[in-house]
Amino acid sequence: xxxxxxxxxxxxxxxxxxxxxxxxxxxxxxxxxxxxxxxxxxxxxxxxxxxxxxxxxxxxxxxxxxxxxxxxxxxxxxxxxxxxxxxxxxxxxxxxxxxxxxxxxxxxxxxxxxxxxxxxxxxxxxxxxxxxxxxxxxxxxxxxxxxxxxxxxxxxxxxxxxxxxxxxxxxxxxxxxxxxxxxxxxxxxxxxxxxxxxxxxxxxxxxxxxxxxxxxxxxxxxxxxxxxxxxxxxxxxxxxxxxxxxxxxxxxxxxxxxxxxxxxxxxxxxxxxxxxxxxxxxxxxxxxxxxxxxxxxxxxxxxxxxxxxxxxxxxxxxxxxxxxxxxxxxxxxxxxxxxxxxxxxxxxxxxxxxxxxxxxxxxxxxxxxxxxxxxxxxxxxxxxxxxxxxxxxxxxxxxxxxxxxxxxxxxxxx
Ligand code: HEM
Numbered sequence: 001x002x003x004x005x006x007x008x009x010x011x012x013x014x015x016x017x018x019x020x021x022x023x024x025x026x027x028x029x030x031x032x033x034x035x036x037x038x039x040x041x042x043x044x045x046x047x048x049x050x051x052x053x054x055x056x057x058x059x060x061x062x063x064x065x066x067x068x069x070x071x072x073x074x075x076x077x078x079x080x081x082x083x084x085x086x087x088x089x090x091x092x093x094x095x096x097x098x099x100x101x102x103x104x105x106x107x108x109x110x111x112x113x114x115x116x117x118x119x120x121x122x123x124x125x126x127x128x129x130x131x132x133x134x135x136x137x138x139x140x141x142x143x144x145x146x147x148x149x150x151x152x153x154x155x156x157x158x159x160x161x162x163x164x165x166x167x168x169x170x171x172x173x174x175x176x177x178x179x180x181x182x183x184x185x186x187x188x189x190x191x192x193x194x195x196x197x198x199x200x201x202x203x204x205x206x207x208x209x210x211x212x213x214x215x216x217x218x219x220x221x222x223x224x225x226x227x228x229x230x231x232x233x234x235x236x237x238x239x240x241x242x243x244x245x246x247x248x249x250x251x252x253x254x255x256x257x258x259x260x261x262x263x264x265x266x267x268x269x270x271x272x273x274x275x276x277x278x279x280x281x282x283x284x285x286x287x288x289x290x291x292x293x294x295x296x297x298x299x300x301x302x303x304x305x306x307x308x309x310x311x312x313x314x315x316x317x318x319x320x321x322x323x324x325x326x327x328x329x330x331x332x333x334x335x336x337x338x339x340x341x342x343x344x345x346x347x348x349x350x351x352x353x354x355x356x357x358x359x360x361x362x363x364x365x366x367x368x369x370x371x372x373x374x375x376x377x378x379x380x381x382x383x384x385x386x387x388x389x390x391x392x393x394x395x396x397x398x399x400x401x402x403x404x405x406x407x408x409x410x411x412x413x414x
Pocket of ligand 1: 052060072083084085095231232235236237239240243280281282285286310336337338339340342343344345346347348350351
C-alpha cells in the first residue's frame with residue numbers, strides 16, 4: 001500500500017491539481033492518504049468508472065454505529081442531500097421523481113428564459129463597460145433559473161446568487177463565510193414558507209411537484225423535501241457558474257479560439273464538453289466500500305472511504321489523446337465531469353444549456369472583454385468546486401437590449 005500526502009481541500013491542490021493528479025496516476029493510481037480520517041484516492045479513468053458503476057459495492061450513504069454517517073463528500077457535509085446521498089433501492093424512487101423535470105424536452109423549454117435572464121444580466125452592466133464576469137453573469141444566470149425551476153421568488157436573486165457562490169469559496173470562521181451562512185439560513189426559511197404555500201395552492205414548479213408526490217404511498221417529509229431542494233440548489237448553481245468562469249478566463253488567453261467560437265457558435269456544444277473535461281468543475285466525489293474488494297490491485301476494506309477523482313480521470317493519457325490540450329472539437333469526449341452510473345448528474349442538460357447561451361451572448365455582446373488577470377481570483381480551495389471567486393473585466397460599452405425578465409421584475413415591485 002502506498003500512502004501519499006493528498007488533500008483535495010488544500011491550497012497545494014488548488015494550485016497544482018493537474019500535476020498532483022498526474023503524479024498519482026503515474027506512481028500510485030489507487031493511493032491511501034491520512035487526510036480527513038483517511039481515504040483512498042482513485043485516479044485512473046477505468047478504476048474511477050468501475051467504482052462509480054458498482055453502486056452495490058460502493059455506497060453513497062451509510063449510517064454508522066456511532067451515529068455519524070458517510071456521504072458523497074469527504075469530509076461529510078453538514079446537511080444530507082438526496083438522492084446523491086442515497087443507495088438503491090430507495091434511491092430509484094427519488095431519482096424517478098426528479099427525472100421528468102430535467103429531461104431533454106423539459107430543459108429545451110427553458111431556453112427562452114435562460115436567454116432572457118442572460119440579456120437582463122448583461123443589460124445591467126453593458127453601458128458601464130466594466131463588470132465582474134462571475135458575480136454579474138456566471139453566477140446569477142444559473143441562480144435565477146434555479147429559483148424559477150423550484151418556484152422560489154426571483155426578486156431576491158442577487159442575495160441567492162451571492163450566497164450560493166460565497167458558500168462554496170469562503171473559509172469557515174471568516175466574516176464572509178458567516179454572511180454566506182446567514183444567507184443560507186434565510187433561504188431555508190424562504191423554502192420552508194414556499195413549501196407551506198405550495199401545499200395549500202400548488203403551482204407549476206418543482207416544489208409543487210415534490211409536495212404532491214408520494215413514495216411508498218406516503219408524502220415526503222419536510223426534512224426530506226429540504227434534502228432534495230438543497231441538492232438542486234447546491235448541485236446546480238456554483239458548478240455551472242464555475243464552468244462558465246473557467247471557459248471565459250481560458251478564452252481571454254486564447255483569442256484565436258475565442259474568435260472561432262464567436263464567429264461560429266455552432267461549435268459551442270462540442271466546446272462545452274471539452275471545457276467540462278479540461279476544467280472538471282466538480283473535481284471528485286466520494287463512496288464508501290460496503291465489502292472487502294480489490295481496485296487497481298489494492299485491497300480495500302469494508303467501510304473504507306474512496307475519493308473518485310473525476311478531474312484526474314479526465315486527464316488520463318490512457319483514455320484521452322493529448323489530455324493536456326484543449327481541443328474545442330474533441331471527439332469522442334467521454335469525460336467524467338458529470339459522474340457516471342446511477343448518480344450521473346441530473347442537471348447535465350441544464351448546465352449545457354446555460355453554458356451555451358451565456359457563452360453565445362457574452363461573445364456576441366462583449367466581444368472584446370478583457371479580464372484584469374492580476375485581479376482575477378481563483379478559489380483558494382477546490383475540494384468541492386473548481387472555480388473563480390471573481391473575474392473583473394472591461395469592454396467597449398454598448399446599449400442595453402431590454403428583457404422580459406427585467407420588466408417582470410419591475411412589476412414585482414410595483
Ligand atoms: C457544470 C455543471 C455541473 C457539474 C460539473 C455537475 C457534476 C455532477 C456530478 C459529478 C454528479 C455525480 C454525483 C455522484 O456520482 O456522486 C452530479 C450529480 C447531480 N447533479 Fe450535477 N453537475 C452540474 C450541474 C448540475 C445542475 C445544473 C443541476 C440541477 C439543476 C445538478 C444537479 C445534480 C443532482 C440532483 C445530482 C445527483 C443525482 C443523483 O444522485 O442521482 N447538477 N453532478
